[in-house]
Amino acid sequence: MAEEKLTSQKENFSEWYNQVVLRADLADYSPVRGCMVVKPYGWALWENIKADLDRRFKETGHVNAAFPMLIPMSFFEKEKDHVEGFSPELAVVTHGGGQELEEPLAVRPTSETIIGYMYAKWIKSWRDLPVKINQWANVMRWEMRPRLFLRTAEFYWQEGHTAHATYEEAQEETLQMLNVYADFARDVAAIPVLKGVKSETEKFPGAVNTYSIEAMMGDTKALQAGTSHNLGQNFAKAFDIKYLSPNNTLEYCWTTSWGVSTRLIGAIIMAHGDDNGLVLPPRLAPYQIVIVPIFKNDAEKSVVMECVDKVMAQLKEFRIKLDDRTELTPGFKYHEWELRGVPLRLEIGPKDVEKNSVMAARRDIPGKPGKSFLSQDNLADQVRDLLDEIQNGILARAEKFRDENIHEAKTYDDLKGIVENGWAEAWWCGDPACEAKIKADTKATTRCMNFEHQHGHGQCVCCGKDAEKKIYFSKAY
């Protein structure tokens, strides 16, 4: 019997999202409110994301390490903005070994403080710089309103932390990592992101500047999919990270930090999904191909399975799943693997054995139009081409959708209309009061200032004063 139909219509988007996460077997709710259990299928997706990013981090000269999960509370007091930003959402350990602790320990919400403390011990000379360390970890922020993958109390991420001799070098690192994220998002996750600078109110607590990649979801809301911070000397001064320069002068380091999290999984779901469920980009899908064998009896089964073996032997280079469950009909399996986002389905039945063919069904093009017969000869080449087409196809679709839903707002009325159903780009004077008014009137927040659009000047879309910054406004997750 069919399960209830999904619908990804804008007004049902949140419910659609929850249903997809649960039914595609990505995650489940934990007994602790706000925490999430990542199931094997979701974790496999995360591992693919990690592998690709990790390779990029290493290519840009970073190494991995691990820092403690518990951080003395006093560390947070050392940087004024940081403590203000994170105090409200800290989980705090007060007891250990049956005794009350002398100093409470925070479960890390992010590791600038503890890493800053260690860097201060490790860095003595200009010869020690730069230090470029990344850690894959879980962190905890006591969020008030959790949403699977998008905002859970505990989440998995990577956080890069670097220390440099000069501002310029730190800035270069900050932008380099922003680009690493943007490239990954586009080339691997098939999500075309916009990159730019955050406003003062939206930046990371303790940063001089925060840069972000912003992705458009299927309901046109924005999702901040990754951030890269130039921390200036704020943390270096708070934690005394100093080095002796070639001139024998003592100088504070310039530090950066940058991170992406399991939120990327949420981004992939909401950027590509449709009424049938998940649509995974082939480069990240835990299974790139699912094979559904079809037979009516034992005689058919043996010839079909023999053919399946031959096909699978040709496709060893791909992540492949053979769905040989006998208690389910093919139709049921089609729906299930579509829900779970597998990019390419190969159906092999008696007719295929006879005709030396394989029926291929593309996840990105639902129904008959996405189906075609492949020859069993040179199958790997055909499949590789198809997977590339799918990868490119969903990127192109996401790009088109994004571009269709971003509009220039010239007047305040424009802005109000546009953010109801998309992103508005507009001149902005830089005054937080204008941001606040727009948020109060429309629920839209500033996303980021696109690097490429920062020439010329105009009048603030809100107050009409002279403006030199152009920024995106939209509702966001």
Add this chain to the structure above:
RNA sequence: CGGGGUGUAGCGCAGUUGGUAGCGCACCGCGUUUGGGACGCGGGGGUCCGCGGUUCGAGUCCGCGCACCCCGACCA
């Protein structure tokens, strides 16, 4: 922490004027099925959110708690 809603089987729900708990899906067994969500027969599974009250009798009525969901405030 404000505003709204919901708590009955794993999930989704029904349960009439109060009479001792049911349906669909899922699960288990057997058989028939299998190219777009198969069917038959048989089965297992319940602290009806908790506590107190009214009553001969409470899933149902009353009171007090609690939990969860949605919309805000906060946020990667």
